[in-house]
Amino acid sequence: MASTSATLLKASPVLEKSEWVKGQSLLRQTSFVAAVRRHVAPSRLTVRASSAYADELVKTAKTIASPGRGILAMDESNATCGKRLASIGLENTEANRQAYRTLLITAPGLGQYISGAILFEETLYQSTTDGRKMVDVLSEQNIVPGIKVDKGLVPLAGSNNESWCQGLDGLASRSAAYYQQGARFAKWRTVVSIPNGPSALAVKEAAWGLARYAAISQDNGLVPIVEPEILLDGEHSIDRTYEVAEKVWAEVFFYLAQNNVMFEGILLKPSMVTPGAESKDRATPEQVASYTLKLLRNRIPPAVPGIMFLSGGQSEVEATLNLNAMNQGSNPWHVSFSYARALQNTCLKTWGGRPENVKAAQDTLLVRAQANSLAQLGKYTGEGESEEAKKGMFVKGYTY
């Protein structure tokens, strides 16, 4: 009937303007700034700040981002740890994993240079070989225990062979349990691949997953380390890396804001801005520093207390030199390290699985930790570095 169609066309079920200005929920925000301006209703921007853990989160983040210190990433999954152990001819058993992690965290005085250690779930609940809880040893060393909470990468359909990161189901209760066990910060690693695009979908998926994880972590007392790793793989130039990094960080911070994450209570774990591993261009530490700092200044709000770089396959020495170059001037955030391979490589090889090598291995760990500590203060000189430490650790198509 014509009259019915006419009614459908005429009927404009839209609210009166006065009704929706009050509750901004029906407006589609295109920028964070616009959202803040239009926001009149009970401000959700303040709800997070009054959450039970707010003060503790800020304190923890600041502690981890303390001068001269950085993070030891030792959260290799059992499979990945297996690869490390295999490289020194050891079997991947719980006992060997326990022995290795004991070696790392009992290095005397480690806490001078290391403010936080990221653990894998098994390790969080483990004891050292002499029966003390790992988390207790860390606390005694003045090192904050952290926990890897993501459940790894899976293929992303409809993308260009890219991946997305799982782990949100039940994350709130898992985080609460980890807090009970002594963890005070969390980590979630997602990746973006330049040779594969990255596609808009992959970037959006990465950023949104990080934002949800960050919000849930804070609600359960854990400082989230936000890690969108832009993989080193590829032949691209440093300019291309810069371009991609700009987009990724813009989107990450937009979604963090949408999810009401408190920036004073997070830490970032970005990749440095460098040419791709297979690029013909090489960049000096000063160039890496210049590009990376420019990116950070353009994208990272000063409220964020600490930026803890990942090493992503650089050699131990490269990673230290680059960090040092970034700390030659003052920065609005603590610029430091969260290294796994770049701290552990020589130490692992020195140990070789033998008890008699434990002390020597711990010494090499302390050497690297101190080197990076100096780099954080901009005082690293690079004297006396071993050849082993200079070896690149890039593995093409490395699956973490």
Next chain:
Amino acid sequence: MSAFVGKYADELIKTAKYIATPGKGILAADESTGTIGKRLASINVENIESNRQSLRELLFTSPGALSYISGVILFEETLYQKTSDGKPFVDVLEENGVIPGIKVDKGVVELAGTNGETTTQGLDSLGQRCQQYYKAGARFAKWRAVLKIGPTEPSELSIQENAKGLARYAIICQENGLVPIVEPEVLTDGNHDIKKCAAVTETVLAAVYKALNDHHVLLEGTLLKPNMVTPGSDSPKVGPEVIAEYTVAALRRTVPPAVPGVVFLSGGQSEEEATLNLDAMNKLEVLKPWTLSFSFGRALQQSTLKTWAGKKENVTKAQATFLVRCKANSDATIGKYAGGGAGTGSAASESLFEKGYKY
């Protein structure tokens, strides 16, 4: 940059089209163990596996009823259950031209910092689970996202998070051979009028289809399970023609024609109300490029449940009741419902609305 066309694309399109056959609809029998316990409690029946099995057997073996049903959504337990003479339910359904479906979400959790809004969980390892369900005979899936209307709700966060969850779920299903039913339910709770519900439903559906597009979902291989557009539960009721008008207008503005079928949820309406509203929509003479049908849980089972009351001697009568509702809704999908299918008395007109209903 368009939809992801994987190895199951043709099958997905065929399945979705079949489920959307005019004259047929979906029986939502995927109540979780907790929820079915509430139903059984209402007729004083114990919540044990054999009773759950008896109820579902009653429904699936109702003579003639399945001819009006194109798909049944099952809970995981039911997918692997059998009739009392040992025949897998999946076989019973397939023999009667009914496609088995499976609920794959893991329920809702609160979005902190909001006023009681939620997000739906279930994405971790979803791909693997879908593969197993496909092996067991399921060919479509369902994931329920929930939004509510309030002074500052639904919030932008809730809309984005729920839309994104639906899109991720949908593409993972399609990768693994299951047609995803996309269900963004806007709850009826509240004292808002029908115009507010319409505006919110349109905003939510727009966000959902944007997310489906971002995630490369093949729309021809999906179904939509929306709420009807109605006044809030605390507001004065309106007639089926008004509901039909607002609902169809909302869909015409937001749902692309590539989607083969819209299968409404009943959300607490009485059996009769739900049928009348669906019928009114199908009587509207305006272009509707998707079929408008049903995916009812309570609105198909309520009277049947009461008639059965857990007693073997009532099974035949209960099955007859069930047949009446199935046929009534089948008629409604082609705009031919004459009304009065409430023959079994007041039960069919009983409102099934529960404030703050926890699914």
